[in-house]
Amino acid sequence: MRFALLNGQRVEATPGALGYCPGCNAAMLARCGTKKVWHWAHKGRHHCDHWWENETEWHRDWKNRFFTDWQEVPARDETGELHIADIKTPYDLVIEFQHSAIKSDEVRKRTDFYGQVIWIIDGTRRPTDLTQYERMLSENYPERFDGVDIYTVYCEETRLLKEWGSLGKIVGFDFGGENLCLLTAAQGRSRYLFDFPKVEFARLICEGRPLPVVQFAEPTQRGYRRRRGF
Known part of the structure; x- marks a missing residue:
């Protein structure tokens, strides 16, 4: 985790620092080594959110694109189980x-659980994912819109x-x-893909503006006409 609580304030990990988990209030230790990004960790192998994964520099770089108050926001489900969102905006x-x-x-x-959620996937974890992606695009012709x-x-x-295309988000x-x-968007087995600048993505989120989407409009004589909505 990037933040722990100290005297009621969210603080980042520094060597020798102590803090408390903002989710469960357990004591946390500052991990400030040379191989991993500096972070807070629960003592032992305990973690109050079983959805948690080890934070990498990739995670931290993405979080840094957004306001710190939006980062690592805890919430509990109907059973009382705790979950900590990477980013949660004031508009949920x-x-x-x-x-x-x-x-x-x-x-x-x-x-x-989250309802209104966007997933960002590290496509560099498996080298074959980029190869498959580039081959797929080379075998398809884009439409300019x-x-x-x-x-x-x-x-x-x-x-x-296959892993993410049927999520509906x-x-x-x-x-x-x-x-x-x-x-x-999705239409049957079809999926729409397009490149979008990361800077623009973060800007729209921070300003509370919707992202562009691609969806089907009214059918024409030649078929369905696409449109981008904002």
């Missing part, structure tokens, strides 16, 4: 950054799409670089 949008492998039923549980190349692909074409694949590959 949650952004979850996922680096490690995760089972589909856990993704669904988290999605159902509002200055954006929009690809229509099938949900079975890559492993990432906006998903961003981060393959490095300045853009996210945004997965938005």
Whole structure:
């Protein structure tokens, strides 16, 4: 975790510091080594949120794009179980950054709990994901719309799409670089993909503005006409 509580204030880990978990109030230790990003950890192997995963520099870089007050926001479900959102905005949008492998039923549980959620996936964890993604795009022709190349692909074409393409939420694949590959609307087996600048993504979220989506408009004589909404 990035933050612990000390005298009622959220503080970051520094060598030798002590703090308390903002979720369960347990004592926490500052981990300030040279191999991992500085962070807070519960004593032993305990963690109050079983959805938690080890925070990487990738997580921290993404969190730094948003206000600190929006980071690591705790909430409890109807059973009293604690969950800590990576980012939660004042208008109840949650952004979850996922680096490690995760089972589909856990993704669904988290999605159902948060409701309004965007998932950002580290596409560099498995080298083959980028290879599959690039091959998929090379075999498809984009349509130019509002200055954006929009690809229509099938949900079975890559492993990432098999894992995330049926969630029904906006998903961003981060393959490095300045853009996210945004997965938005679905129509049957079809999925829409387009690149979107990370800076613009964070700006729209911070300003409380909706992200662009691609969806079907009214049918025409030639078929369905796409439109981008904001």
